Amino acid sequence: xxxxxxxxxxxxxxxxxxxxxxxxxxxxxxxxxxxxxxxxxxxxxxxxxxxxxxxxxxxxxxxxxxxxxxxxxxxxxxxxxxxxxxxxxxxxxxxxxxxxxxxxxxxxxxxxxxxxx
Numbered sequence: 694x695x696x697x698x699x700x701x702x703x704x705x706x707x708x709x710x711x712x713x714x715x716x717x718x719x720x721x722x723x724x725x726x727x728x729x730x731x732x733x734x735x736x737x738x739x740x741x742x743x744x745x746x747x748x749x750x751x752x753x754x755x756x757x758x759x760x761x762x763x764x765x766x767x768x769x770x771x772x773x774x775x776x777x778x779x780x781x782x783x784x785x786x787x788x789x790x791x792x793x794x795x796x797x798x799x800x801x802x803x804x805x806x807x808x809x810x
Contacts, residue, residue, distance in 0.1 A: 706734035706803040711795045712769055713740065717808030722769055723776040725806040730778035734803060737783045738769040741794045754788060761786045 710725040712718045722738060729736040740761050745753040766784045773782055787794050799805040 706732055707737050707801075708732070708734050708804045708806060709737045709739060709795070709799045709802040710806040711741070711791075711808070712738045712765065714768070715808060715810070717810045719772050719808070721806050721808035722772040725804075726773045726776045726778050726780055726782075728804065728806075729780040732803070735781045735783065736773065737785065737798070737802070738765070739795060739798045740765045740784070740786045741791045742786065742788050743791060744788060758786060758788065 708725050708729045710721050712722060726736055742754065742757045742761055765786055769782065769784050773780065785798060795805065
């Protein structure tokens with residue numbers, strides 16, 4: 694009964710969580726997943742790759758994006774699975790300034806979650 698009520702109270706809510714490879718990020722994902730489950734909301738994990746400021750930034754960026762696109766979804770899925778909740782998950786890998794991109798991705802989200810060391 695609680696589960697049905699929670700889903701009806703917030704039928705289109707999204708909780709955005711910023712992710713990287715840190716333990717703080719794992720904790721943030723687990724907390725955000727539990728909160729999404731409680732609210733009946735969707736979880737949207739966002740990983741931001743900042744462009745390098747080296748001599749060949751385009752090649753570095755493409756490599757970082759390829760690696761992130763291959764590893765981030767599985768990492769996030771594992772963290773959510775280990776949290777023991779069942780929620781809808783979307784994962785985005787984007788480029789740009791971390792704060793600006795997280796703010797943009799949060800848009801109309803009900804909640805933005807980030808981990809702190």
